Amino acid sequence: MNAKPVHAAQTLFPVEDDCLLVGGIPLTRLAQRVGSTPFYAYDRRLLSERVAHVRAHLPPAVELHFSMKANPMPALVQHMAGLVDGIDVASGGELKVALDTGMAPGRISFAGPGKSEAELTRAVAAGAVVHAESERELRLLAAIGEQLGIAPLLVLRINPDYELKGSGMRMGGGAKQFGIDAEDAPRLLNLCAQLGLTVLGFHIFSGSQSLKAEAIIEAQAQTFSLARELASHTRDPVRILNIGGGFGIPYFPGEAALDLAPIGEALAAALPGVGADLPDAQVSIELGRYLVGEAGVYVARVIDRKVSRGQVFLVTDGGLHHHLAASGNFGQVIRKNYPVAIGNRMSASAARESVSVVGPLCTPLDLLAERMELPQAQVGDLVVVFQSGAYGRSASPQGFLSHPDAPEVLV
Template sequence: MKTSQPLHNALLQPYPVEDHCLVIGGIPLTRLMQRIGRTPFYAYDRRLIRERVSLLRQHLPQGVHLHYAMKANPMPAVVQHLAQLVDGIDVASAGEMKIALDTGITPENISFAGPGKSRQELACAIAAGIVLNIESEQELTAIIELAEQMSLRPKVAIRVNPDFELKSSGMKMGGGAKQFGIDAETVPTILARIARTNIDFEGLHIFSGSQNLKAEAIQESHEKTLQLAVQLTTASPVRVRTINIGGGLGIPYFPGEQPLDLAVIGSNLGKLLAEVAPALPGVRFVMELGRYLVGEAGIYVCKILDKKVSRGQVFLVTDGGLHHHLAASGNFGQVIRKNYPVAIGNKMSMTDTEIVSVVGPLCTPLDLLADRMMLTRAEPGDLVVVFQSGAYGLTASPLAFLGHPAPTEVLV
């Protein structure tokens, strides 16, 4: 029978512990639960988000603009907080666009990516003056038609599906046949068409993958991305003002995974940008990140309702589960299920441990937050904490499944 190792200290470093209790945003977990009034809840630490942006500013080449991919965590308070720290926001729906515009970030620094945008979404984006990342030739046709009807000049960029992928990435977004973007070999035809219109062309968005923990793979992707950018820009009949090189920076979730060395990645990117500068004069470069900005700054907290033993296996039954945190259950992209880092948040430094499985209240064996994991010995009323929960948590989960109440979200 396999068991997971206890939560390793590297993932605990951002969170102090006082009197056995986890502290987030300067507030002991039990006090925070009292303030909120109930479990389950997500809590995001504004200090950790601010420190992550500062770390990126320290290591990325000067002049590289930092954008937040809101899909990672669209909680309005989180987006408002990040809007004061980053240079722009990427959205993936009209709903996200509204949240981004409410922050006061200028429309030209908001971009809208994603396949299958409706005509209504396109019209809203054109009216707002944000940058539309074109995902297909048909989408371009719709934009041209709407621009004429609305008597407005839309801002557009081309999302490029490169002919390479980000190796070792958790989610491959480029290379091969993809629903995302326009194949690199087709881009020159689209650029020629744009040149014959009154569209305000912004540039290129080249994104090849996400959740990568291998610096050498990210370095190779940056090199290939910039080579492709030079090739497309040199042949473009319209001026390219911005090149979005995507993100792809991953965070560690599981035992054995190590955080990225940003200094190495930033230094290499600086060298590459210097090499392509003569071919791309006046071009603004953007790095777009989501999970890397917020993933490690969030926790999910639920309360133990019952403790039971079934044929020798201990189960902690909680009021949370996959309907709130699909990713932690292993059902959001994992091929082989692994445990997220989990702890008993009000008994952090206690040494009495046991092997348990943490489950939720749903009528499915998939409702599993920790499988045979070594945790501090816990009882009903104790608080289970799932770390690395700041990205792709609540809004990436089947909240309506079985009709349980929605969890609260707080930024502290």
């Protein structure tokens, strides 16, 4: 039946008496506490351990920022705010959540290619750092600053002429809606001077979801070189240098976890030269998925067990509408199984079978696991989708077919 193994990522969560523990709580008991399925659950311990892991490998001089778009759940953002040096947001709504954490406004940065005038005004008034991505935004910031009597805190987001090789999502290189083309930056730096805007530095980001340390090291070296070049065109000292992130997590069988050791070593070797050329620059790395992705699970309950022409289907009360990425993004990508388990049947000795896990929606795309080898499950059992802490609930079409929303808990 072409059964696919369960991915080893589930080992981040301990098991007790054949039941997965999330936040130290048996999954069956956690489901009772939540009161309904499906739901997302995020483990505080794993979040804290991942931040500690990153800090152990990064040079102490490099700041660590949390990219909130990966998971904007307020309680989770509040927890992360106590662990990181800054929060990066991408909308007015995210800005409000970040400000509510008590994080110093100057430690909150606002990026994104389509900021409205109202969002820019809110950011300037709050004292957040705006990562400007176009000439329009620069002119608006100058006008808003004059109207409010507040000097905007401004960084230029740059679209470099290179990309992060092998990345799952290329955010730089070529024609992009993100940032200011590197070759156009000198002109816009001159415009900033004409408008009376102080440029605090640069945000240079070339890609995300990379599992190759050598590719990240190469992109960071190119970023430092570009920052030096851009610095020669500005009248203002470079005080902020956000070099993005790009750190990926393994989702599928055959993928290995990213090794941070060589990345940290390369950064440590590069920083003295960066400090000599850009003595006022505070270098920061911005991570989202890498910090939170492996600390979350999506949990749905089996509500029916069907056999169709020899194939077993576990029908659950959750699916595509809550977890678009695990289902394959409406069929727009070649679908692979996320790591999946039966959370209350975690014994390695349990009898197994090849099953497909599907949701309640009226589309064959509502698929959480296809022909995967799992312990034999019955109605009432709990299906767990791992690697669900990033781009899960908030990145899914919860209104599709009007099923109930999936609650979130931080434990």
